[in-house]
Amino acid sequence: MFFGADGKPDDDANGIRPVSLLDLARLNRGEYGAVVTSPYLLPCVRLIQPRIVIAIAERRDEADSSETLRKFHGLMAAQADLIATSSEKIYLEMCFRYDHVLYMPNDIEESGTVWTEAISAKLRGESTDVWMHRQWEAQAAFYRNWHERIGDHETICYLLASYQYLLGRSSAKSYLSLSFEQMMIKEFTDCLRTHYRFFSAMDAKEGDLEAAVRVYAITALTDEERSRVRVLQAYLDQGRTDLAKAELFRLNDDYRNAIGTLLRSDDPEAGSHLLRCYLPVYRYQEALQLLERIRKQTPERYLADLLRGTLDMLSGKRHEAIHAFLRAAAKDWLLLGHMAELERWELETEFALGRHRHA
Amino acid sequence: MREIGILTHSFTDAYNGNTDKIYGGGLERYLYDLSGVVKELGCRPVIHQLSASGSFRTELEGIRVIGYDCKQTNLVEAFNRMSAEAGDKIVYSSFIWEPIDYKQGSIGICHGINWDHPGFSPEHKSNVARNVQNALSRLKRIVSVDSHFVTFCRAVCSFDDPERVVLLPNAVDTEEYVPADKEKSERDCLRILYPRRISIERGIVPMMLAADRLLASYPHVAIEFAGEVIEDSLLTKAFRLWLGAHPHRNRIRHQAYTFAQMKTAYQRADIAVIPTIFSEGTSFSCLEALSCGLPVVSANVGGLNDLIIDGFNGLLVSPTEDKIYEAISSLVENEQLRRSLGREARATARAFDKAIWKRKWRTIIADFMESP
Amino acid sequence: MRNETVRKARGNRLTAMLQVRNEADKHLEAVLQDLTDFVDEIVIVDDASTDGTVKLCRSFAKVSKLIELKQSSFHREWELRLLLWNAACETKPGWLLSVDADEFYEDKAKAWMRTLIDQDEYDWVGFRFFDFWGGTTHYREDRLWQIHRRHTRSLVRYIPGYYYFFPRMDHHVPRLPLTYAALPGFLSELRVKHYGWAVSQEELYRKYLRYMERDPNGEWGSLEQYRSILDENPNLVPWKEEA
Structure with a gap:
């Protein structure tokens, strides 16, 4: 526009x-x-x-x-x-x-x-799937060409691995290996979570969940990560492979595949897991629809009000947004912080419109 | 002349360094009136207070005030320092919920339970219970402004003297706070008054939510928020944002009044709302609204339950958006109900007249001065 | 194996791994004797020794696996490292200690060994290695000889399924997989005595010649350091044992 x-x-x-x-x-x-x-x-x-x-x-x-x-x-x-x-x-x-x-x-x-x-x-x-695929193909070809020309390079191999992963190809793993090796040779050692962990998403995509959980467990160093491992292991033991798979995707920031997996799942907890995937990537519309559907399952009653408020804010419905934020705050007054968000939104809006007006 | 030390966290406005003025809150008014009773008995009241603006000594209307610097230490430590330095006749008027080193045989006052938020942790609540037990063991008498603290003591603590805790509800000057003389129904506009500070515990959030719905449903309703804001707080920011571009801004008024002006605000109003969420004694605002003959929508929290009988002298509801909205709506739509509740409200206020309060305090102080 | 046991905090088995070649008359016997006291198993690859090395190794009960190469793979170091690594991993160890036939862990290090491995926080341990010089009472310390100023990773947790990678090089292949660097480690102040240079002047000269022959242009190491092997008065510091 x-x-x-x-x-x-x-x-x-x-x-x-x-x-x-x-x-x-x-x-x-x-x-x-x-x-x-x-x-x-x-x-x-x-x-x-x-x-x-x-x-x-x-x-x-x-x-x-x-x-x-x-x-x-x-x-x-x-x-x-x-x-x-x-x-x-x-x-x-x-x-x-x-x-x-x-x-x-x-x-x-x-x-x-x-x-x-x-x-x-x-x-x-x-x-638009077909067009996304076409672009991934083009990007993969581009980096394959580079790889052939200059040999193993950590960034090129990593990007190549990423596109192959998006395309669902097993060669993703071998490029990720090359990238990881180069990181080690060049002494970029802080890459357990950024590089090595990615293998767990690849294993999960190939359906080898035991291996995937194992890889993730190797990268699980904090208490929080280790508790995720116990949860993952429990899902495997209970045969709830959808949840394990989606969780592995989520832990690798692959929200798209996590959401896809959960949408296809009939696990009774899939809904609350979906919510955890929608929120960090701001898919609030879907989160709100989901919340309205699984209302009984969610202890956070304020959440729907917060999401509604944010969506109203985005549509320029200021008063409705404030009302929704206040409703959330009535359940937990710390949530009044979202009013500061609205204030920031208005400041930025004024700045953005002002710039267009006065430019 | 014998001295009585009154220990409090606040009296003159030491928050902002105005130690030549009494701070405009309910606690401060209470202590001013109590000092009056002490003087009438021929004793000298000395108020010891915490001060965020350094130590000070001053005298206001015959009351000596000593401020104790509390910037560097924690408040309880500072309070205990006051306790050690005040004379041997002491009235403890703050921090009943804290571990205070009371002088044996003194008097304490509980202005209401402030630990009654449903969400506060069980640990916090059991700490308070321990501290109240300590107060009951050390003090000769605790004056409670509502029946709830009395019940709390009986239910949670142990003490030998059944009169250790005395119920003495807050009071209103029914000669000063009187109903408006003009017939309100002649106006087209119906005024709803929220006569409280803009604060969480006073229920401002459910009030704003109910206000949104009332203003949308009833074009003839106007709402007045008559209370101070707490500067630099998130809540004030939220309140101003809400107010700022409200679709019914022309029917919302926000104004902070002095005590003297408040009477007018009540008299202009048709309905008063006290939607407190927690931390409430026998609210002065509620008493004043009753005294002015206003039908009151009140939360069923703390000492408000001592003042309002649902359907008789007001409406008593849980402090939620829905319940408050429904109660106010029923009053908006029913003039007859407003009138009958208002009539009983005024009658109720007479039972809480300030003269009664003074008489009871005189007895308590006199007894205190006679004891060894 | 359950995934939650990636890092076992107790009951870890410790396997020592050595690559040897013609060590019979040097420190090997003492090293094996020493290891016998604090490791659970010893795995050795013998790179075509022509002396009594193999026989000596076999005389130690804890040597559970000994691979004898008939032809030396010295010039294909990458293959040697991988062979030893795979052989050691087959013992299903909790931890692996990579040892050379002339390295001795100080008593304090040996005393702490079980504490170092029975935890679930880190996956490798670095030690301070000291180059003893001319004998076993002093170590060398100067600009070119200060390996003890940094840490050397020689003790690692074996995590089945982890990505283990040795660069495919003929020389200077690290003794443990490079990919350990990505895992969390612990830099200890415990010390290791390296006796490789604790030899006579004649032997030092022979070592110098071997280095110069193998790497005459200093492609793998520094010529300045090779030459410093012959320094007449290197700076020597007396070694103090700690309780």
Whole structure:
């Protein structure tokens, strides 16, 4: 979405027409698509009820990366119909969280066609899986080529392992091995959790849960991690493989596969596990729907109010958001802290809109 | 002239360094009135208080005040220092729930149970029980402002003298707090008054939630929040955000009044709400609202249960959004009910008139001065 | 095996592992005698010795496994390391101690050995190794000889299924898998006496020649250090035993 009076001279030539915030409200509902670069624009986007919302996720300054701001940007990604990013780091992270992520590097021509195809698919209500796969393939090929040219390198092998993993291929393991070896040779020793643990996700994906739990157990050093191992072992002993598998994915930050596994599971506890996967990746809409379905199972009664409040805030329903946050706080007054989040949201919104207005 | 030392955590406004003014809270008003009783008996009241703005000595309206610096030490230590330095006739007016080194044979006051939040830990509550037992063993008499502390002592602690704990509810000046003389039903607008500080324990959160619903349901309802905010608190921030762009902002008023002005606020109102969540004695606000003939929606918490009989002189409910909303709605929709509750409210207040309170305290102090 | 027993806090078996070649007339007997007192098993790979090394090894009851190579693999160090590692792991040890035929753990280290391994916090232990010089009373300390200033990892927990990796090199292959570095370790102040240089002037000269022959251009180590083997007055510090 472009708005503000700051159109560049060649915008006309590119068929780009700037729209002011006021004009935005006059656009026909349901006729446009919206591209948002900042979560604070989401309330404006709702005004035109777009057919599709595409979030551009970009790297932000380190100084900007407070937990609250990370949350706002995470919420934007989770709310969008498609997420696009030119940062491969963000891209990979998103691929482990959401089902609708596209890579948009500045220098790869092919991404242009993938883009139009993916948007069209989305508008037809189809899944974007095939386009995600295609991009993973392209990335894997890109790094395989590099690997052949320069030999074993910890980062290249790790990225290659990641794409092979996303594609569900067993060669992921051998590339991860190469990466781990290079880390050791170069004395980057602090990689038990970042590199070695990834084997447990791969084992889990291949269905070898005993091996996966064992690998995870080797990386479990804190009390919290060791208690996770006992839980995992108990799931295996009870034959609750879905829970074990999903938990292994989650412990590897692979929320996407964890959620997929739990959605297919008929384990009576799958719901509460799903909730634990939705929340850290800000999939609040799904979390709220789930909460409404499994209401009786959750001891945290305030949670639904918190989620509702946050979603209202995102839609620009300020008063409703405050009311929902207060409801949560009535159950535990420490949750009043979320009001500070709302204040931050309003500050950032003012800044974002002001910048567009005055630029 | 014999001296009586009154030990308290607060009297003059030592929070903000204004030690030439009495702080505007219920406890401070209570001690001011109590000092008056002491003077009437020909004794000299000396108030020993904790001070966040350094040690000080001053005199206010014939009351000597000694401030003890508590910036560096913990409050209980500072309080015990006061206890050691005050004379031999002492009234302990704070910290009944803390481990205090009481002078044997002194008097204590309990202004209400403040450890009654359902969520507080069992450890905290059993610590309090131990400390109250200590108070009962050392003090000659404990004056309780409500029946709940009396029952707590009997239920949880052991003591030999059945009159060790004396019930003496808070009081209101029924000559000062009188119903408005004008007929309220002539106005189009119905005013609901929350006559408390903007604080968690006073139930501000369920009040705001109920207010949202009332304002949305009843276009003729206006709500007044008559109380101080605690600066720099998360709650104040939340309150201001809520107020800031409220869709019914024009029907919400927030104002802090002096004691003298409060009467007017009650007289302007049609309904008073006391939605306390925990830590409540026989609330001055509730007594004043009753005295002004207001129908009161009150939480069934602490000493409020001593003042309100549900359906007779007010409505008594659990302090939740739903219950408070329902109770207020029923009053909004039923003028007859408002009138009848208001009438009994005023009658109730007479039973808590300040003259009665003074008389009872005089007896207690006189007895105290005669004892060895 | 249950996964929760990845790190056993008690009852760990300790296996010592050695790679030897023509050690019969040197410190081997003393080393094996010493190990017999504090390890549970000893696994040895003999790299085609031509003296009485194998016979000497067999005379120790705790030597549970002895692999005799008929042809020396000295120039394929990677293979040797892997052979010994796999043989040692087959004994299903709780922990492995990698020992050379001229290394002695000080008494204090031996006394602490069980405490070091019967815990579930860390997976390897580093010791301070001292290069004894010219005899067994002094160690050498100067700019080029200060291995004791850092820690050497020689004691490791055996975790079945972990990723063990030796770089495929002909020389200077680490004696234990490199991937232990990723696991949590403990840097102890316990000491190990290395007698490899505690030899006569003539033997030192022979060692110097061997180094220069094997690595004439200093590709694997430093020529300056090789030359310092011949220093006439190296800085020697007397060794003090601790209780």
